[in-house]
Amino acid sequence: FRMAVVDDKKEVKEYFNNEGFNRWSKIYSESDDVNAVQKFIRSGHQQTIDKVLAWIQEDGSAANGQTFCDAGCGVGSLAIPLAQMGAKVRASDISEAMANEGAARAANMDLKGSVTFETADLESLNGSYDTVTCIDVLIHYPTEKMDSMVGHLCDIASKRFIISFAPFTPFYAALKFVGSLAPGPSKATRAYLHVESDVVAALEKRGFKVKRSEMTATNFYFSRLLEAVKE
Ligand code: SAM
Numbered sequence: 001f002r003m004a005v006v007d008d009k010k011e012v013k014e015y016f017n018n019e020g021f022n023r024w025s026k027i028y029s030e031s032d033d034v035n036a037v038q039k040f041i042r043s044g045h046q047q048t049i050d051k052v053l054a055w056i057q058e059d060g061s062a063a064n065g066q067t068f069c070d071a072g073c074g075v076g077s078l079a080i081p082l083a084q085m086g087a088k089v090r091a092s093d094i095s096e097a098m099a100n101e102g103a104a105r106a107a108n109m110d111l112k113g114s115v116t117f118e119t120a121d122l123e124s125l126n127g128s129y130d131t132v133t134c135i136d137v138l139i140h141y142p143t144e145k146m147d148s149m150v151g152h153l154c155d156i157a158s159k160r161f162i163i164s165f166a167p168f169t170p171f172y173a174a175l176k177f178v179g180s181l182a183p184g185p186s187k188a189t190r191a192y193l194h195v196e197s198d199v200v201a202a203l204e205k206r207g208f209k210v211k212r213s214e215m216t217a218t219n220f221y222f223s224r225l226l227e228a229v230k231e
Helices: 006-016 019-029 034-057 079-084 096-107 141-155 168-180 194-206
Strands: 067-071 090-095 115-118 129-134 156-164 210-216 221-230
Touching: 006 019, 006 096, 019 034, 019 067, 019 096, 034 210, 067 079, 079 090, 079 096, 079 115, 090 096, 096 115, 115 194, 129 141, 129 168, 141 156, 141 194, 141 221, 156 194, 194 221
Parallel strands: 067 090, 067 129, 090 115, 129 156
Antiparallel strands: 156 221, 210 221
């Protein structure tokens, strides 16, 4: 017998094209049609986005017209404000529904820079960008796939890689376990926490060094944010 292998990517893509799209496009918006838990997630996520934008504002890289690749861009929560600041952004997501929603949101905006949205698995991205960003996507990657995912994104980042992920700590692992016991149908795909030192090691292996770091935690959202620069 062979063990059934779960295809995380196929499931993630399917989820974010259907019920995941409905759930997350609302969380990542100003809609009132969200519950209390979703409000905590919305505000935590917005704090992560604001921290990235503050870093980029501080060093003026978007205003200089530098190139950005936002991998796993969702509905453009980061890519659109970056383009508003003057950056040239290539945004992509494995979910066509999410990428299309991003394009629709960007369409009527006044942008100093530019943004394009496309449907693509981040592993298929190529080219070279001053900065690669990948926000809250690693949650969909099993532990053994983290290193190659980080490695691939390092390969297309010429100066800097900004990545966030839910950190593995005994406390968060316990929370996740309790969450998995909650009754009712599962509303989400599997979620993977990552050991911070393992992510840092994956970055260092490719010649990237962590320069700035932030942690954001609300009741139902926690995310470690790292800015790694090429040495
Ligand atoms: N980065 C966005 C943000 O912060 O607003 C979206 C975060 S959302 C939690 C995770 C996103 O990652 C989803 O839109 C999902 O479709 C995308 N995703 C998951 N696996 C991916 C992959 N292998 N390639 C590209 N996108 C992926």
